[in-house]
Amino acid sequence: MKQVTAVRVGNMKDPDPEKRGLVEVTDVPVKKPGPGEVLIKVAYCAICGSDPHVIGGLFGWDAPFGIGHELSGVVAEVGPGLKTGIKVGDRVGGNFRNYCGSCYYCTNGLEQWCENATEEPGMAEYVLWNEKQCVVLPGDVSLKNGCLIEPVSVAVRVMDKTHIKIGQNVVVSGGGPIGLLNLQLANLYGAANLTLLEPNPARRELAKKYGAKYVFDPLTDDIRAETARITNGRGFDVLLEVSGIPSAAELLLGIAAKSARVIYVAQYARGYNLPLNLYDQIYMKELEITGTFVSPYTFTRTAQIIGRLDLDDLTAQVFPIDEAKAAFEAHLSGKYPKIIVQCSPDMD
């Protein structure tokens, strides 16, 4: 079968083409489902903002390795002893991480730290998952939009960590896919004065369509003054930093209300340290600052909500698997909100 494989580790934007991280479509064997496992014929797999970082060496993996974790497909074959009722022909998406269910973390409500988690590359014609990783897509969600169930689950997990209350003032910093999904979810939660900070005008337009009341360019607008105007000088109650840009990470601390929750969602550069004034922010304001690592305990709820989100703009750019290289170039160009790879041509 075809699999999109990182054949050279390196920065995908390296000016030297000889050093640049590289993906190719390679031929690998299809695996056979064992007990509790299902073989999924992958319909679509989206490129995640983290994929180029992984190809760049983020986790220290040696090439070659397969990539891709935002997928949808149809169950093609099942192993013995399934317990969930999942069957051949079911349209599924789900969690690319297979948790053991038995370790200290799995048995204490913290499966994201599972000591035995495994994953299979999903940007391929087939992927082998444990049945517990799968969620059946609702009938009104297409396979094309269904591949976004993983990034939507990340946005759901972010909302879980906000402990948001209806009517709180919310700002999202960064209008990439996760930021735009969080904007939609915050809107569903009844956020007030929903605001997006994003330099790209096309993404600001999408944000307005998704329910943002205000959109600003953090590079040219006076965000502190705008915040004071919008929130009667109090600041935002829930602040989501999704851009990964240090200046944005720092800006949010200055526009947070007393007792606000600041969630650092992005994957920041490993060497970056956030300057934090403990007197101003923690003593005088009682800010609660946290982050998110993947999306534990979210997929079944995500499947129940995904049909209410507007995903068509995020799945408009589709490349066939044979053009995976071009798909990554399009992703890196930053011109499109999201890039989708069609892994099997005969599925809709």
Ligand SMILES: [Zn+2]
């Ligand atoms: Zn992802």
Ligand SMILES: [Zn+2]
């Ligand atoms: Zn575990």
